[in-house]
Amino acid sequence: MISWLQRALYRLGSIFRRQRLDRDLDAEVSAHLQFAMEENLQRGLSPAEARRQALVRFGGAQQAKEQHREARSLPLLETLHQDLRFAFRTLPKSPGFTAIAVLTLALGIGASTSIFSVVDAVLLRPLPYPRPEQIVRVWEQAPDGHRMNLADPNFRDFRTQNDTFSSLASYGYDFTSVSGGTEPVRVDVATVSRDFFKSLGVEPLLGRTFVPEEQRFHGAPAIVVSYGYWQRYLGAATDLSEFHLTMDGGVYSVEIALSLPAPRTIGEASAASAMVLAWPKLAPTSAPSRTASGSNTETKLTSRTLP
Known part of the structure; x- marks a missing residue:
């Protein structure tokens, strides 16, 4: 029985092996469709009809691929990975916006850290005395x-x-x-x-x-x-x-x-x-x-x- 940790590690690794896994998935789906088409051709159907019935029987190749991708990966992390890749490709094209965004983030993080330090020292952390x-x-x-x-x-x-x-x-x-x-x-x-x-x-x-x-x-x-x-x-x-x-x-x-x-x-x-x-x-x-x-x-x- 595969533990939850093994499943999590496999899904995490799938994010970085997406292209190879997609190629393997395409090859497997194509093989299934090819076997179904050959079976239909042996039944005397035309090539076009044999392919159509094979696709109907399979239930939609693209839908099956999407379900497989969701099952093997972590959707939230994969979406984040895609967003980061898009951001790193886009930000260099707009240096002014990039500088403003980075400065805003830096000021926000610094202010939040300072506020938390004060709140922690004054309100959250107990006085350093007995009882x-x-x-x-x-x-x-x-x-x-x-x-x-x-x-x-x-x-x-x-x-x-x-x-x-x-x-x-x-x-x-x-x-x-x-x-x-x-x-x-x-x-x-x-x-x-x-x-x-x-x-x-x-x-x-x-x-x-x-x-x-x-x-x-x-x-x-x-x-x-x-x-x-x-x-x-x-x-x-x-x-x-x-x-x-x-x-x-x-x-x-x-x-x-x-x-x-x-x-x-x-x-x-x-x-x-x-x-x-x-x-x-x-x-x-x-x-x-x-x-x-x-x-x-x-x-x-x-x-x-x-x-």
């Missing part, structure tokens, strides 16, 4: 229905009264100049609260993350650098205490942690290679009043739901 389905973004809703970021006091209220999430963290980001590494560079700098790494489920590769002492108002400036920044601008040093990074007029000791590569925003799936993840937000008890604590400052809020 990404538990990570959510929290917004406030404005009176007109639009979403907006949280003010710092509201974030503290959320965190104090929280009974829904296992952790809450605020973050913001900016683009600024950082010096103190092998060379000055402008990088993405994120300002995060202490539980930011806990919310994402990220563990440091080297050192530690933030501690409560670094959350106090005007506390010790602490900084966490990304893997890319550590590799490129800190020479992958294991002793980070020798480095002091300067940004926005402040000096920060790089002695606490080296984080896993993390995204610039929660919605992105990969990090900038030279990002600095940053000093902690103000602690709830550090500011003397709600006004002094930055009531006009907006922050983004991410959280991890309870299991």
Whole structure:
């Protein structure tokens, strides 16, 4: 019993052996008609009548040939093969149309690839963190229905009264100049609260993350650098205490942690290679009043739901 794979391979090969198979088919059909004509001639019919009855008995030579061709080949591939041959013969005769067609196809394929890459990174591919389905973004809703970021006091209220999430963290980001590494560079700098790494489920590769002492108002400036920044601008040093990074007029000791590569925003799936993840937000008890604590400052809020 011939398997489906053998039948498929035979039909595929028939596309490239069409002329030889057609010659064999013509010879076989002619032989059948010749035998039928000779039999009719022996019965006393005229040559013309003998041929006519042979064709009637055979049932139509051309129809039989077409049925045989369809049975031995893959019609869709054969049609495609014929269309491609016709196109390659025709396109060189119209170079202007050919150039426009090729350019249109190239632009369409490039645009489709770019769009899919963005959709895959932002919508289809899960975030590169443990249990990404538990990570959510929290917004406030404005009176007109639009979403907006949280003010710092509201974030503290959320965190104090929280009974829904296992952790809450605020973050913001900016683009600024950082010096103190092998060379000055402008990088993405994120300002995060202490539980930011806990919310994402990220563990440091080297050192530690933030501690409560670094959350106090005007506390010790602490900084966490990304893997890319550590590799490129800190020479992958294991002793980070020798480095002091300067940004926005402040000096920060790089002695606490080296984080896993993390995204610039929660919605992105990969990090900038030279990002600095940053000093902690103000602690709830550090500011003397709600006004002094930055009531006009907006922050983004991410959280991890309870299991």
